[in-house]
Amino acid sequence: MNILVTGGAGYIGSHVVKILLNQGHQVVTLDNLQKGYKEAVTGGKFIEADLADQKLLNEIMQKNEIEAVIHLAADSLVGESMEKPGKYYRNNFANGINLLEAMVKNEVKNIVFSSTAAVYGEPDEIPIKENNKTEPTSTYGESKLFFEKALRRYDDVYGIKYTSLRYFNAAGADPEAKIGEAHDPETHLIPIVLQTALGIRDKIYIFGDDYSTRDGSCIRDYIHVSDLAAAHLLAVEALASGRESAVYNLGNGEGYSVKEVIKTVKEITGKDFEVEVSDRRAGDPAVLIASSEKIQKELDWQPEFPELEKIISTAWQWHKSGGFGE
Ligand SMILES: NC(=O)c1ccc[n+]([C@@H]2O[C@H](COP(=O)([O-])OP(=O)(O)OC[C@H]3O[C@@H](n4cnc5c(N)ncnc54)[C@H](O)[C@@H]3O)[C@@H](O)[C@H]2O)c1
Numbered sequence: 001m002n003i004l005v006t007g008g009a010g011y012i013g014s015h016v017v018k019i020l021l022n023q024g025h026q027v028v029t030l031d032n033l034q035k036g037y038k039e040a041v042t043g044g045k046f047i048e049a050d051l052a053d054q055k056l057l058n059e060i061m062q063k064n065e066i067e068a069v070i071h072l073a074a075d076s077l078v079g080e081s082m083e084k085p086g087k088y089y090r091n092n093f094a095n096g097i098n099l100l101e102a103m104v105k106n107e108v109k110n111i112v113f114s115s116t117a118a119v120y121g122e123p124d125e126i127p128i129k130e131n132n133k134t135e136p137t138s139t140y141g142e143s144k145l146f147f148e149k150a151l152r153r154y155d156d157v158y159g160i161k162y163t164s165l166r167y168f169n170a171a172g173a174d175p176e177a178k179i180g181e182a183h184d185p186e187t188h189l190i191p192i193v194l195q196t197a198l199g200i201r202d203k204i205y206i207f208g209d210d211y212s213t214r215d216g217s218c219i220r221d222y223i224h225v226s227d228l229a230a231a232h233l234l235a236v237e238a239l240a241s242g243r244e245s246a247v248y249n250l251g252n253g254e255g256y257s258v259k260e261v262i263k264t265v266k267e268i269t270g271k272d273f274e275v276e277v278s279d280r281r282a283g284d285p286a287v288l289i290a291s292s293e294k295i296q297k298e299l300d301w302q303p304e305f306p307e308l309e310k311i312i313s314t315a316w317q318w319h320k321s322g323g324f325g326e
């Protein structure tokens with residue numbers, strides 16, 4: 001298939017591009033490089049462009065005879081989204097509509113969308129199922145939920161079929177260690193702990209240890225980025241073979257606390273470093289764990305790297321290698 005990947009120069013997108021290429025798909029990556037890295041795109045065609053440019057989106061789809069879209073491009077800093085809501089509604093919602101309009105114009109019928117656990121807000125039950133209430137506590141989560149709603153409309157009106165993948169905490173790196181996580185600024189726990197192990201940071205702060213969890217720190221469900229990428233491949237191929245629109249969680253169904261992550265990093269790296277407990281970070285739910293039974297059942301998705309140790313050791317290999325020059 002000819003597949004357009006937006007945000008394909010980013011952390012998760014670059015892993016998606018890699019797996020699509022491995023499976024013989026023709027990939028066109030679109031990224032404005034505001035956060036991504038050109039060297040993260042391991043093949044196919046690369047176009048430096050912004051989703052705001054609807055005319056260009058039309059041309060790209062037409063010229064490359066695009067048959068499906070995987071849409072990862074977004075702004076995704078929860079904290080920033082609370083300070084600059086307009087940026088998030090514009091990029092994650094309005095720019096996404098540009099993409100859908102270009103799909104309508106070019107009769108592209110299938111899209112896989114990067115959604116997030118942030119659409120749920122504070123969950124009613126653990127593990128979280130797809131039919132849990134969606135009451136996001138951040139503009140980021142809300143902007144993603146709005147786009148999910150738009151997808152439903154475009155299906156109703158134009159028959160565009162979608163798969164929304166609600167990722168939990170993406171982590172790890174391609175085991176071949178050529179691509180990995182390099183956000184700037186970095187806000188995610190595992191890369192920050194690894195940067196501390198490397199001496200790039202003085203210490204790691206635990207954002208609150210007074211939650212009602214087994215050790216007081218927050219619990220998250222970490223999923224290996226290559227397992228996420230594999231789910232995109234399954235989703236896009238399922239849509240192409242006529243599957244209906246769907247929403248799926250993507251996690252391992254296993255939660256680890258911040259303290260457990262730090263302990264595992266110390267074990268894997270063999271490095272000791274300073275750890276300090278600081279205030280809670282606003283908007284952090286105590287526990288987020290996914291039920292991914294639906295995607296396992298319907299798309300036969302099985303994680304290859306579910307263990308935290310494996311996730312962290314692949315990330316460690318990547319950070320040790322210097323990443324994209326951190
Ligand atoms: N990292 C996570 O744990 C996580 C969890 C849930 C959901 N997500 C979602 O997954 C997707 C990818 O996340 P990531 O961690 O790889 O982020 P990332 O920042 O590494 O990748 C996003 C890419 O999109 C590009 N981009 C952003 N706006 C653009 C625009 N208007 N036009 C063209 N390119 C644009 C950026 O340059 C970047 O390369 C995002 O949609 C994010 O919201 C990520």
Ligand SMILES: O=c1ccn([C@@H]2O[C@H](COP(=O)(O)OP(=O)(O)O[C@H]3O[C@H](CO)[C@H](O)[C@H](O)[C@H]3O)[C@@H](O)[C@H]2O)c(=O)[nH]1
Pocket residue numbers: 076078116117118119167168169170187188189190192204205206207208218219220258281284288
């Ligand atoms: O220096 C740090 C960084 C993080 N944390 C804690 O570590 C846990 C994980 O934090 P991350 O920032 O790595 O991940 P989040 O769970 O906040 O965010 C993830 O889930 C969100 C939805 O809730 C979004 O989807 C987001 O893109 C995705 O990375 C949280 O409890 C956070 O408070 C620390 O204690 N210290």
